[in-house]
Amino acid sequence: MPFRRAIRPPVARGVGRLKFHRFEGDARYCLSGDPTRLDNSPKGIRGWIETDAETAARAFAALEGFLTLESGQRFRLRFLAHTAGTEQAYFEMWALSRALPR
DSSP states (O other), rough: OOOOOOOOOOOOOEEEEEEEEEEEEEEEEESSGGGGGGGSSSSEEEEEEEHHHHHHHHHHHEEEEEEEOOTTTTEEEEEEOOOOOOEEEEEEEETTTTTOOO
């Protein structure tokens, strides 16, 4: 059986508009997949935001939020992890048309 190399998903980076409970502002983001494919996908894609440490901690504490990309596309976020004192919060991103899995 020939060895097949896994294909890496495209990575998208940019500055978007982050919104969660009592916060709305700009944040840098990095995505591990192509956000244009989320509408027809039952799976989300993972990524992270970079902002100041306090905002990253508040985003993680909020658990859910929204991210509007530079293209104008808007997505749901479920925050998965954050290390205290760091500027990153990690999330899984879903199309607005999909309910977040429980």
